Amino acid sequence: MKADIKEISALEKRLTSPRRQHLTAALARVSFVLLLWFTWFLGKLLSMSIAAGLAIVVTLPVFCGLLLRRLFTGRSIFKPVDVYGQNGHLERLYYFNCRRYYLKNASLFLFVLNNRIDLTGLSIRRYDRAMLGAGDACLLTSKPGIFNLWYIRNATKIAHGGRYKIEMEYLHRKNPVGDILLILKSIPAALFRQDTDNFSGKINIFGIEFMNLRMFEAVDLVTAALRTKTRKTIFFVNPYCLNMLLDDPDYYQALQQADAIFPDGIGVNLACRILRTPLRENVNGTDMLPFLCQAAVREGLTIFLLGAKPGIAARMKNNLEKQYSGIKVIGEHHGYFKSGEETDQVISAINAASPDILLVAFGVPRQEKWLIEHGSRIQCHVAMAVGGLFDFYSGNIPRAPIWMRELGLEWVYRLWQEPRRMWQRYLVGNPLFVLRVIKWKMFAAQKRGDHAEQKQQ
Numbered sequence: 001m002k003a004d005i006k007e008i009s010a011l012e013k014r015l016t017s018p019r020r021q022h023l024t025a026a027l028a029r030v031s032f033v034l035l036l037w038f039t040w041f042l043g044k045l046l047s048m049s050i051a052a053g054l055a056i057v058v059t060l061p062v063f064c065g066l067l068l069r070r071l072f073t074g075r076s077i078f079k080p081v082d083v084y085g086q087n088g089h090l091e092r093l094y095y096f097n098c099r100r101y102y103l104k105n106a107s108l109f110l111f112v113l114n115n116r117i118d119l120t121g122l123s124i125r126r127y128d129r130a131m132l133g134a135g136d137a138c139l140l141t142s143k144p145g146i147f148n149l150w151y152i153r154n155a156t157k158i159a160h161g162g163r164y165k166i167e168m169e170y171l172h173r174k175n176p177v178g179d180i181l182l183i184l185k186s187i188p189a190a191l192f193r194q195d196t197d198n199f200s201g202k203i204n205i206f207g208i209e210f211m212n213l214r215m216f217e218a219v220d221l222v223t224a225a226l227r228t229k230t231r232k233t234i235f236f237v238n239p240y241c242l243n244m245l246l247d248d249p250d251y252y253q254a255l256q257q258a259d260a261i262f263p264d265g266i267g268v269n270l271a272c273r274i275l276r277t278p279l280r281e282n283v284n285g286t287d288m289l290p291f292l293c294q295a296a297v298r299e300g301l302t303i304f305l306l307g308a309k310p311g312i313a314a315r316m317k318n319n320l321e322k323q324y325s326g327i328k329v330i331g332e333h334h335g336y337f338k339s340g341e342e343t344d345q346v347i348s349a350i351n352a353a354s355p356d357i358l359l360v361a362f363g364v365p366r367q368e369k370w371l372i373e374h375g376s377r378i379q380c381h382v383a384m385a386v387g388g389l390f391d392f393y394s395g396n397i398p399r400a401p402i403w404m405r406e407l408g409l410e411w412v413y414r415l416w417q418e419p420r421r422m423w424q425r426y427l428v429g430n431p432l433f434v435l436r437v438i439k440w441k442m443f444a445a446q447k448r449g450d451h452a453e454q455k456q457q
């Protein structure tokens with residue numbers, strides 16, 4: 001027994017001796033570095049293999065095509081472009097000399113193979129020192145990549161936060177699994193991307209004109225109206241709304257009387273693609289609210305929440321007050337009241353508060369019709385019809401995760417949440433909407449043709 005105790009204490013001494021401890025710490029450090037290096041090596045191996053595969057499948061055929069073109073027309077195969085590499089160094093990349101975005105970029109896989117850029121990373125930016133903005137320096141420490149978050153958010157029209165914010169978000173979340181998902185998400189994003197910088201100020205679908213702005217421009221428009229105390233009634237349209245207006249003349253009339261309409265959702269983006277009238281951004285109410293709240297805090301504007309089930313608007317008010325310190329939500333009321341006396345009471349409550357911004361959330365088309373019918377009696381500066389927004393901001397219904405929105409699948413999430421209510425809206429409504437847009441396109445082309453004929457005569 002004594003011998004055992006002696007042996008144990010000797011072992012304990014050996015294990016806790018400073019030399020031993022030092023050795024264990026050094027071993028832990030080395031294994032950590034080795035693990036990091038191994039992860040980096042695996043990531044690099046994977047990205048090089050993908051780049052090599054894509055170079056064979058994509059770059060090589062395009063190169064052969066352009067080589068043939070060069071033989072017949074003499075046009076050069078490559079076009080040099082100076083971009084920012086790691087640490088802000090100038091990198092000269094050679095793009096294929098084509099106009100089409102995807103053909104032009106097909107050469108870039110070669111530059112991944114020679115380690116000048118990465119497969120996934122920050123967006124590739126043209127070298128122009130004069131264009132560098134505040135904070136860009138920290139972005140430039142990382143390498144640009146062919147597949148990047150800015151591209152995906154831009155293609156799906158949800159790059160609301162701006163380039164810098166999105167790049168920072170990528171850097172914070174960067175991990176190998178996320179990078180693989182980024183490559184996969186780029187595939188559907190290609191379906192939504194529009195290859196142009198030529199945007200019209202307004203887009204017309206089914207006779208309804210909506211504004212084609214970036215989110216910050218739309219928010220500027222609203223805040224300018226608030227500053228000058230100009231009355232504005234603002235609506236949003238998605239494929240469900242656009243389908244509905246064809247069957248509901250009163251709703252159509254209500255939309256015609258709006259001061260501004262903004263496009264909501266990936267379906268409108270797809271319609272704009274079909275119509276070849278590129279959409280700048282998906283300016284939906286749910287994504288607009290945080291910008292509006294920031295402006296409200298900055299400029300001391302007041303908000304009234306009207307709509308949703310009893311208790312929801314109050315919960316949203318609490319959440320907004322927690323999130324935006326100093327925000328003034330000066331009143332709220334649920335959206336289940338009758339016309340006549342109850343409506344008069346609600347309007348009196350709004351007028352007593354006299355808010356700058358009135359958010360109305362009764363769902364389409366009731367909210368739009370209600371605002372047009374009673375708008376002249378309501379004292380507020382900007383009135384917006386915002387649909388299910390209160391349910392999201394109160395926490396009553398969770399919003400689709402960002403990866404689903406990046407895939408253009410927010411509607412699938414809504415369908416999954418409320419299949420009974422939503423199946424007709426999405427499963428019947430979405431294909432019907434696409435068919436109607438194609439028909440609208442043919443109608444618009446015919447109208448243009450007739451117009452040109454009349455001019456000639």
Ligand code: UDP
Binds near residue numbers: 307308386388
């Ligand atoms: N709602 C309301 N009063 C009504 C009917 C509905 O306040 O008479 C609310 C409902 O509780 C929900 C919102 O209006 O919060 C409609 O949500 P939905 O997702 O249908 O909005 P939409 O897709 O029409 O924009």
